[in-house]
Amino acid sequence: MFSNRYDRKFVVFLSCLCFAYITPIILAGRYxxxxxxxxxxxxxxxxxxxxPFADLIMEFLVGGGRIVDxxxxxxxxxxxxxxxxxxEYHKANPFIAPSRxxxxxxxxxxxxxxxxxFMLENISYKFDALPMLLSLSLLLIAFLEYRNVYTKxxxxxxxxxxxxxxxxxxxxxxxxxxxxxxxxxxxDGRKTVLNVLKKPAVRFVQLVVAYxxxxxxxxxxxxxxxxxxxHSKVIELNLDGFDIFAxxxxxxxxxxxxxxxxxxxxxxxxxxFMVIHLVVVAYGVIRNxxxxxxxxxxxxxxxxxxxxxxxxxxFVHLALLERPVFASRTMMSLSGFLFFIAxxxxxxxxxxxxxxxxxxxxxxxFFIVSFSYGNALKAQKEFDYNIANSIVSKVHELDHRGLxxxxxxxxxxxSTIRDSVISKYGFMSDLIPLYMVNGWGxxxxxLSLVGLKNGFELGVSLDDVxxxxxxxxxxxxxxxxxxxxxxxxxxxxxxxx
Numbered sequence: 001m002f003s004n005r006y007d008r009k010f011v012v013f014l015s016c017l018c019f020a021y022i023t024p025i026i027l028a029g030r031y032x033x034x035x036x037x038x039x040x041x042x043x044x045x046x047x048x049x050x051x052p053f054a055d056l057i058m059e060f061l062v063g064g065g066r067i068v069d070x071x072x073x074x075x076x077x078x079x080x081x082x083x084x085x086x087x088e089y090h091k092a093n094p095f096i097a098p099s100r101x102x103x104x105x106x107x108x109x110x111x112x113x114x115x116x117x118f119m120l121e122n123i124s125y126k127f128d129a130l131p132m133l134l135s136l137s138l139l140l141i142a143f144l145e146y147r148n149v150y151t152k153x154x155x156x157x158x159x160x161x162x163x164x165x166x167x168x169x170x171x172x173x174x175x176x177x178x179x180x181x182x183x184x185x186x187x188d189g190r191k192t193v194l195n196v197l198k199k200p201a202v203r204f205v206q207l208v209v210a211y212x213x214x215x216x217x218x219x220x221x222x223x224x225x226x227x228x229x230x231h232s233k234v235i236e237l238n239l240d241g242f243d244i245f246a247x248x249x250x251x252x253x254x255x256x257x258x259x260x261x262x263x264x265x266x267x268x269x270x271x272x273f274m275v276i277h278l279v280v281v282a283y284g285v286i287r288n289x290x291x292x293x294x295x296x297x298x299x300x301x302x303x304x305x306x307x308x309x310x311x312x313x314x315f316v317h318l319a320l321l322e323r324p325v326f327a328s329r330t331m332m333s334l335s336g337f338l339f340f341i342a343x344x345x346x347x348x349x350x351x352x353x354x355x356x357x358x359x360x361x362x363x364x365x366f367f368i369v370s371f372s373y374g375n376a377l378k379a380q381k382e383f384d385y386n387i388a389n390s391i392v393s394k395v396h397e398l399d400h401r402g403l404x405x406x407x408x409x410x411x412x413x414x415s416t417i418r419d420s421v422i423s424k425y426g427f428m429s430d431l432i433p434l435y436m437v438n439g440w441g442x443x444x445x446x447l448s449l450v451g452l453k454n455g456f457e458l459g460v461s462l463d464d465v466x467x468x469x470x471x472x473x474x475x476x477x478x479x480x481x482x483x484x485x486x487x488x489x490x491x492x493x494x495x496x497x
Contacts, residue, residue, distance in 0.1 A: 009103035011087055017111045018079050021367060024374020025124055026072045030381035032124040033433060035069075036445035039126065042066030046131060048224040050232060053164035054131035061130075071126035078123075078133030079114075086110040089140040093183065105350045108359055112342035115366035117259045118331035120373050121431050135165035136332055139173045142206075143180060152202070159210035164218055167232075168330040170207075174313040175336020177203040179343070182306055185299050186281040193298050233322045248319035251326055256315070256334065258427040263369070266362045273345035278303050280348075311337045328430055372421050376432055379417035384435060387412055387476055388450045391436075391488055394472050394479055395454060404484055405455040408443045409465050410491025412436035413476055436490065460487055466495035 031039055038044075044067055046054035058067060061074075090106060113136075122132040139162055142155035162169060177200050184196045223232060235241035260267050285299045286292060292300075314334045318324045349359055395406060412434050414422075422429045436443040444456030468480035468487050478489040 006103050007087065010107050011083060013104050013107035014083050014086060014110055017107060018083060018114050021115060021370050022075060022123055024371045028374045028378035028381060030377050033442055034128060035126045036442060036449055038067055039069045040448060047222045050219045050223040051131065051164060051166060052218065052222045053161055057131060069126060074127060074130040075123060078130040082114060082133050082137040085137040085140040089143060092144045105346055105356060108363055109342045109346050111363065112338040113335040116335040116338055117369055118328040118334055120370065121329040122332060131165045135162045135169045136172055138162045139176060142173065143176055155206045156210045159207060160214050163214040168318065169332045171313050171317045171333025172336045173207060175310045175333065175340060178306055178310050179340055181302065185285060185302065193295055234320055235322050244322060245319050248324055252315040252319055262425050263365050266365045270341050270345045270362060273348045274341045277344040277347045310340045369425065373428060373431060376418045376421040379415045380432055383415035384446060385450060388446050391477065392447055392450050392452045395486055398471050398479065399454065399486060402453045404486045405457050406486050406488060407457055407460040408436050408488045409438050409460045410489060412490050462493060465489055465493060
């Protein structure tokens with residue numbers, strides 16, 4: 001499989017980067033949102049989100065029946081598949097790294113895909129990490145060489161499979177298509193405009209056909225529930241739809257800025273060398289074409305717009321939804337933009353040894369973010385369990401027969417480590433969720449995880465809280481009782497009795 005020393009070094013180095021990156025998350029060992037339900041009750045339920053292939057893959061791996069917590073094995077498998085797909089893509093597209101680049105520099109370029117800070121949420125799931133990573137990784141395989149006319153349908157099948165694993169990663173395909181177009185201009189020598197634009201046109205047709213197959217033949221038969229249906233509905237082509245689209249774009253753009261803002265020096269450095277590379281490519285086009293003729297102008301326009309197009313398509317597919325999910329996990333496609341700026345800037349940086357050193361320094365920033373996140377995740381897990389154990393212990397003491405149902409009002413406190421990390425990396429406030437909050441069912445799941453035997457319900461108002469009798473007081477929470485309910489009051493309002 002790895003036919004030469006270069007390939008082996010590339011795979012080993014990329015593997016070391018990826019597995020080192022996920023180490024703090026594995027050590028944190030926190031059940032991440034849906035993990036609590038799947039870990040305790042063994043359901044799959046991805047198909048209801050329009051992701052039937054995720055159910056199929058996971059059922060096959062665990063032998064059918066109840067799903068079990070085999071973490072971090074699912075994350076390991078997803079990471080191995082990602083590395084394999086990067087290797088195959090790199091073999092088919094050696095232009096990603098210049099000929100003089102070492103396998104280590106090539107590995108760094110592909111690591112940018114995995115090190116997307118938003119993907120910290122995707123790889124935090126004990127169960128869902130595998131389908132999500134497969135969805136992204138398979139899109140790399142769509143860009144292998146399929147010369148036969150009949151094999152042109154393989155990318156269509158791959159895109160359908162990717163959508164059936166996790167829909168949000170599809171923007172990564174468009175980013176790769178633009179990179180492929182740049183390759184045609186910068187590497188493949190003199191070609192007509194028609195020949196250059198032929199590949200992105202084919203990619204567009206493949207994407208449209210795959211989406212139609214998914215939207216008409218798969219999604220309608222699996223998408224279930226108001227939540228899933230509402231979050232998959234596309235905006236209407238009218239003025240109101242445009243307003244929704246513009247608003248969504250601003251929100252996603254703000255989320256990206258919140259990430260780039262904390263690594264602004266490193267990103268600015270990489271972007272500068274990306275621009276240098278694109279200028280060099282543009283100069284090469286003018287030289288090959290013998291001046292600024294029509295063909296050269298078209299090529300230069302494509303080159304100049306490529307960063308903007310790739311950046312836009314890292315989130316625009318989400319902005320086209322009426323009610324998109326603004327969670328970090330949906331931002332997987334930003335990996336396409338990070339991949340682009342890495343490959344473009346490293347073409348320049350790898351020419352000097354000091355440039356290689358700068359590349360390593362920049363990559364270290366991703367590890368600082370990952371390790372900070374992992375440590376905060378672990379601290380919050382321990383803090384959660386401390387509070388949850390106290391709540392469950394007191395609820396069982398007050399209601400030893402387990403007749404009363406439990407509700408949560410307000411929001412649990414955050415650990416000081418989480419607060420400290422968020423003060424530096426603001427985008428992590430979403431990445432490190434607090435479970436025991438009013439109106440979120442996962443509060444009941446974490447209480448069940450530590451042994452709650454009572455039933456759990458959502459929905460509690462301030463009037464309910466203030467009309468309830470205080471049975472127990474602690475600095476982090478009160479326990480109030482009213483009728484058939486025990487209310488865990490984390491807000492502790494000043495009620496007028």
